[in-house]
Amino acid sequence: MIARLAPTNSPQDIYQAFVQQLKNEGFEGEIASDHGSRTVLATDNSIYQRLPRAAVFPKHDADVGRVTRLAAQPRFRSVVLTARGGGTGTNGQSLTDGVIVDLSRHMNRILEINVEERWVRVQSGVVKDQLNAALKPHGLFFAPELSTSNRATIGGMINTDASGQGSCTYGKTRDHVLALSTILLGGNRLDSQAVEAGHARQQASRQDMIGEVYRCTQEIADNQQQLIQDIFPKLNRCLTGYDLAHLREP
Numbered sequence: 001m002i003a004r005l006a007p008t009n010s011p012q013d014i015y016q017a018f019v020q021q022l023k024n025e026g027f028e029g030e031i032a033s034d035h036g037s038r039t040v041l042a043t044d045n046s047i048y049q050r051l052p053r054a055a056v057f058p059k060h061d062a063d064v065g066r067v068t069r070l071a072a073q074p075r076f077r078s079v080v081l082t083a084r085g086g087g088t089g090t091n092g093q094s095l096t097d098g099v100i101v102d103l104s105r106h107m108n109r110i111l112e113i114n115v116e117e118r119w120v121r122v123q124s125g126v127v128k129d130q131l132n133a134a135l136k137p138h139g140l141f142f143a144p145e146l147s148t149s150n151r152a153t154i155g156g157m158i159n160t161d162a163s164g165q166g167s168c169t170y171g172k173t174r175d176h177v178l179a180l181s182t183i184l185l186g187g188n189r190l191d192s193q194a195v196e197a198g199h200a201r202q203q204a205s206r207q208d209m210i211g212e213v214y215r216c217t218q219e220i221a222d223n224q225q226q227l228i229q230d231i232f233p234k235l236n237r238c239l240t241g242y243d244l245a246h247l248r249e250p
Helices: 013-024 035-040 061-071 128-138 154-160 197-204 209-223 225-231
Strands: 030-032 054-057 081-084 099-102 110-114 119-122 179-183 189-193
Touching: 013 030, 013 054, 013 061, 013 099, 035 054, 061 081, 061 099, 061 179, 081 154, 110 128, 119 128, 128 154, 189 209, 197 209, 209 225
Parallel strands: 054 099, 081 099
Antiparallel strands: 030 054, 110 119, 179 189
């Protein structure tokens, strides 16, 4: 039996202060903290239920930056942010007691299709069937095939390395990702893709969150490689944790 949601009628004070300050910072999307909206987002495709304190619906990258910059302030460091796409995860990945950042309502545009080079650039809230409908006239499609493809978002598929029917032939989601743009805590934008070692070292010298990310991954790849080889399980799909075994490819 699924547990009953706690009868919480209002967010905690820290979350009330967070959403109010977010409005003051010029957030252009919607903010929902009423019980009904929060209850709708308290479930996904799993058996779990978690009632969020609030939900925000960014209109664009600038809004996401406003959320993460505010969350980085010392007084809001206890605020928990959880991204949500289509809510199709079966392990409760999009559920939280904190703030849901719903990227599917507005950030769902297909930005560019390059037929000759066979790649597309999309926002994270684009639904898989939406993308494939746009690609079909060009004789292309985005694999793999999911049972929830009419509502699963590309961002969510990347976060869960979605597979499904046909993935043995066409590959999992990770096999089709060329580059990512990520808004980090504090508002910095990290544009990531496979890079040469020299570029990684150059980025690691930066004195910001991006440099910290590169220094951390470089330290793991340099100093923990043998430990990872000894104990890291041989996974066909990396759904939980970080795929440390493939930080550095030969």
